Amino acid sequence: MSRAAAFLRKSQGSDDDVSLELQRDRVPALAEQLADEVDVIDLGVHTGFSVHMKTANEKRIDANPEVKALLEALRDGEYDYLVAWDDTRLARDQFYWELKRAAVLGDCLFEFVEDPPQDELTFRVQRAVESDVKRREIEKSQAAMDAREQRGDDHGRPPFGLCYDENGRQWVPDRESGEFAIALEVIRLREAGRSWRDIADETGVNRSTARGIYDRRDRYLEEAESGVVA
Template sequence: MTDVVRVIRQSQGTEDSISLKQQRNNTRELAEELGADSLDTIDLGNTSGFSLFYKDSDDNGRLDAQPEVQELISGLRAGKWNYLIAHDDTRIARDEYFSVIQHAALVGGCELRFVSDVPDDRLTFRIQRVVEAETKAKEIEKSKAAVEHRRERGYYHGTPPFGLEFDSEGEYLVKDMDEWPIIERVFELRERGLSYRNISDEIGTISKSGVGNIIRENRELYLTRLDANHPAVSSAD
């Protein structure tokens, strides 16, 4: 029996171009080449590749804090699999935690195989991991600084809700004139006492939950942009 386990993971950063679907396909092909009789999957989705080596101990987003990774380590040590495969080594870890997994695999007699080549030279590997870790840390800091910059200036942060869009500078929310008539209609019908379901049926292009999001979740964003003579504005006053 040839038992194989694969790790599927995509970095949370936008620079990561190896899609989860692509990883599932190419690791399945590699497993077949290895003659796998069974294929287990550790699918981490969009997860940070850094462990306690680079993150705070109370950060639950750490790679080594993931239950699936802990199960992987236990299984490797117990000799559950013949091969551990991934698209490349960075799918497994982007810092020294890779050596933890390597050691667990060594204890359990599991061989690591990758779809893409990884550095054989240990110094090259070490340098590559350090550079990637520092680059990732800088990206995170830049992202945090950008978010704080927007908040300090009162810019909207996040995806614009239905009926609104960013202005030409990408800073403030303005009416999306293609969708805004629906917003006005939703509040008009609500003022007439219609239920969310009835409003959805009346308009026909928005779901019941969508109506709820407009009336409850983003109410203030809409009310401040409705014309002063709109019934929802006058009743709020």
Template sequence: MLSRKLMSRAAAFIRKSQGSDDDVFLELQRERVPALAEQLADEVDVIDLGVHTGFSVHMKSVDEERIDANPKVETLLEALRDGEYDYLVAWDDTRLARDQFYWKLKRAAVLSDCLLEFVENPPEDELTFRVQRAVGSDVKRREIKKSQAAMDAREQRGDDHGRPPFGLCYDEDGRRWIPDRESREFATALEVIRLRETGRSWRDIADETGVNRSTARGIYGRRDRYLEEAETGMVA
């Protein structure tokens, strides 16, 4: 395909919904998506979100992680509107967004004469394409409702929910956070609290315990819970 400008530009967009940053599919995207972009354009900007949700405010609440709230995506959208790119390249359409936000990106691209190119092309039939996206969004919407209902039930029972903090794990019933006795993290958390109570700086605490400052602050913010679990363990 011939470039449409003397110096053409492409945005290579990379994202995966779940997993870890060293995931095989992410590595494949990081190899193939920029490679396709380089075939199409003279200059390539890589926009790598790593592991990040593909849903926007259309499907998520305003205080949740959302693709439309990501600064890199906001910058991309503005760049598309300003006509800075000739091509927007991704593995497939769902990497750009999994809900209606996709159409916002596409509209910005179309109005600025930017072509969308994919490593794996969506169905050529527009109706099939729209049906697939609608079904995917509906399935996710149902999952969100079920998840919210389960979370509400846990809160009504007084259960803990979410990922356990540093040094804690779920009990056998999966309802309450308890000290993780199979690792030394709980003891380390208590040491973080002790050091902070003696006036040590976050930097010193990080150096002595190996716990980064952000995690250390989180531990200290939950110090009542850690100390309560420690006391319960001693009584038991």
């Protein structure tokens, strides 16, 4: 009895995008034409880059438990076919070749709804170009972060109750949403000895976020004392 894995993934957008819905329709359908049994591996919106292009602590396709299990299953010869929309759905960098090697060892064939270039040189060039583009994006992002740090700017997503100023450089109290006042209330309640559960019940802020606010209490209190917020 033959067996296939139908692999679904897209890099950006939302889980209900038309392109992902099209994958969910066409990829399993092709797998069912090829094999008697089909396992669907649906990553939804998920990066296609691996440790080849990302740091060890970033979200990576090779760190996904379902992908690691797939890699092992391919090596063990559990699948006759691995089916995807195209080769880039499997991976967008050199991790593709790790999947390919595992498939060769397990005598598994790759099948795609949209076939990749038949010319191997063209295929390899496209893979190299995608990796190079990602590398350049990482370098630009790191350079921008380094520049912000040298200027003493804040970076990253602002914590609860804070937002970027008009210049996009510093975190300042978010006055319009009222969240800054809530953050101050979280700090007051905690310093009064209230439990995280009580704080969550009274402020509507979940316990994890409340702890993060309290860990940054010096920053919140400094902003409050600066007179920026009345």
